[in-house]
Amino acid sequence: MMKASHILLVLMISLCTFSTAVKAETLCSYPGPDLSEDLLRLTDFSVTGSSILREGDRITVKFNLQNFGQHDLNLGSEGIFVAAKDPEGEDASFGFTRANTVLRVGETVSIEASKTLDKDGNWLIWPSYHLSSATGEKFGPENWHGCSLVVLTAVRDSDKDGIADKKDNCPYKYNPKQKDKDKDGIGDLCDNCPTEYNPDQKDKNQNGIGDVCERDTTSPTVTINHHPVLDIYPTTNITFNVIVTDDTNVTRIVIYINDNATECSPIEYFWKDNYWQCTWNAGRFPAGTLTYRAEAFDPAGNRGISAEKILNVSGISPLPPRETPPGVTPELPCFISGTIYDFKYYSKTLAVKACEAEVIEGGCLPTPPYTCLPSMTRCKEGGEVYYDTNLTRIWAGEERFRMPGPMEYHIYVP
Helix, strand or coil, X not given: CCCHHHHHHHHHHHHHHHHHCCCCEEEEEECCCEECCCCEEEEEEEEEECCCEECCCEEEEEEEEEECCCCCEEEEEEEEEEEEECCCCCECCEEEECCCCEECCCCEEEEEEEEECCCCEEEEEEEEEEEXXXXXXXXXXXXXXXXXXXXXXXXXXXXXXXXXXXXXXXXXXXXXCCCCCCCCCCCCCCCCCCCCCCCCCCCCCCCCCCHHHCCCCCCCEEEEEEECCCCCCCCCCEEEEEEEECCCCCCEEEEEECCEEEECCCCEEECCXXXXXXEEEEECCCCEEEEEEEEEECXXXXXXXXXXXXXXXXXXXXXXCXXXXXXXXXXXXXXXXEEEEEEECCCCEEEEEEEEEEEECCEECCCCCCCEECCEEEECCCCXXXXXXXXXXXXXXXCCCCCCCCEEEEECCC
């Protein structure tokens, strides 16, 4: 036999449980009947739910619909359902039943369907149906005894961090400090690229890493050298060679000589060793010091810069001019080219090209090892040219027809 104290305790628990239960209230009700122009009879329409609706609350809709006419009705693809429009005016219908079936004369269909109201604002709910016939498709009356519901904004905090979901920059991960390094409105714990501004969170390959964090940020590696390496003078043709490595491709190479830019092309790719190369024949430079470097770019616009280097073009210090002794008239030197113009074996005569000549003075380098270059003699441009046969030929070796051996030429100057 149960003691009185136990009975009292059970009764108290039952009362407590009953008092905390949330009872659904009738929000809208239409007992009917009402007959549509399609002779469908509506009765017992009701909408129940919390007396104060908030986002996420559920409602339950009930009604009966009877074929009150004298002919069977063909229900369409949506059958009998609860028509609904959300606060934005979008269709939010639910509870579809009896699609593509026949509603017999006198037959009654009872509907009971529930829906979560996921937006705040004004909702509109009413009973409806879809008929299909040879003459076309037809729906029940718009807003047939419609029920208007006001849904309030829900105050939810899914991650229990003290920040309401609507204001939380990462509503499903605990982040009370709301850290957002890139200021894109997405909390760092939820951001697929927390260091780069990307409010759209695009992730084409769906690997969890935002597209902006997967872009190429590696700059090319660039080296540049010149050729020849030593003994560079104003008469030396200088070539610059650029080598570039990159993780994608190289689209452009620029060479700077004393900060003057020159586009280098063509750019050649050597797939075996995975590098790009460009060579530029820069020509000659005057004596002095040059600085040079190179830059290379990849398709993402990343720029690589080589180390800056120095190139010295050595000049030649000319010898002081020779003085002519007093009373001596300087004579223009004569230069023999050494080219045989004609050779007549029997007469044993030669014609040698002679020309008016000019002398380029030699000189010495101004820096160790102070190498000296001899003077050079060459035909003067625009000077006189003639072929002299007044020569003494001295043979050194066996004579052969049309192939004289080594010889010396002496010009007799009157």
